[in-house]
Amino acid sequence: MIKLASTKPFAQGGNRLCYVHPDDKSKVVKVRRPDFTLEDLRKKKGFPKSLKPLSSFDDNLEEFKVLSAFQKKYGEHVFKHISRCYGFEETDQGKGLILELVRDGNGLISYNIKQYLYEVGPTESFNVALDAFCNFWQETSLPSRNLLAHNVLVQQDDMQRVVRLVVIDGLGYSGFFPKSMLTASYFEKRAKKKISLLRQDVEKYIARAKRGEHPTEIGILLHRDAD
Ligand SMILES: Nc1ncnc2c1ncn2[C@@H]1O[C@H](COP(=O)(O)OP(=O)(O)O)[C@@H](O)[C@H]1O
Ligand SMILES: [Mg+2]
Incomplete structure (x- = not known):
């Protein structure tokens, strides 16, 4: 059983808390936020989504399934741009999903x-790096929800050069029709749309930062796990 309660998460998203794995600094443990349960999330979604089983709202479970399927279908090279998944471990904060923790060349998250x-x-x-990522995404046309700037990591080497962009959330197909009914060209168009949305998100933050917002x-990040 992994003990997390006495340590501070390094980040939180809308649904999950992220901790450095206490036994391995190269891994992250993601657990559900205790202040926003699966029941809360289901309620928030409203009718008709609220009719779906609780497990269908579980990001960790969904991510585990999607990443396992990606590895099988597309092979090792997808891990250049998505984080590798190591399955579940029990923690004192509930079931934790274990994944590659992306760090810069200087060791910081x-x-x-x-x-x-x-x-x-x-x-x-x-x-x-953004252009390389977008080319990769278009070529592979991996199914994803909207690619948002806070769900894609920027890995820098020890000279602060960006060497890799990594998607850590929002993967998988979430559309209405069963995947088996859809063609490769559908996924290519969809990937194109997601890339253009990511580029828009990037422009939005550049403009906001320029305005000093x-x-x-x-x-x-709540901390970057510096020693
Ligand atoms: N594998 C990872 N390596 C480094 N940082 C991460 C990793 N996964 C998540 N993070 C950071 O934690 C934040 C929240 O994680 P995320 O998985 O997006 O949670 P949620 O599902 O609640 O949105 C991200 O925006 C990112 O900055
Ligand atoms: Mg997120």
Whole structure:
């Protein structure tokens, strides 16, 4: 049983808390936020989604299934741009999903795009990495929900050059029709749309940071696990 209660999460999203794995600094443990249960989430969704079983609202379970399916279908190379998943472990905060914890070359936990744009700005290496990521996403056309700037991480090397963008949330197909009814060209069009939304999100944060606005709290790191 992993003990998390006495440690501080390094980040929180809308649904989950993220902790550094106490036995392995290269892994993250994600647990459900105790102040926002699956029942709360189901209620918030309203009718007719509220008729679905509780397990269908569980991000950890959904992510585990999606990442396992991706590995089988697309192979190892998808882990260049999505975090690797190691399955579940019991914790004192409920079931925890264990994943690759993305860190920079200097050992600090990587920012997501939103925080990177506020803290560092749109550097040349960021723009190159964004183009490489978008090309990869279009080529593979991995099914995803909207790609949001706070769900894509910016990994820097020890010279602060951006070397990799990594999606850590919002993967999988969430459309209305069963996947088996859809063609490859459907997923290609869908990927194109998601890429253009991500680019819009990037532009939005660049403009906000320029105006000197402060970021909202979602996805802003609570600490970067510096020693
Ligand atoms: N594997 C990871 N490595 C580093 N940081 C991460 C990782 N996963 C999540 N984070 C950080 O934690 C934040 C919240 O995690 P996320 O999985 O998006 O939670 P939620 O499902 O609640 O939105 C992210 O915005 C990101 O900045
Ligand atoms: Mg998120």
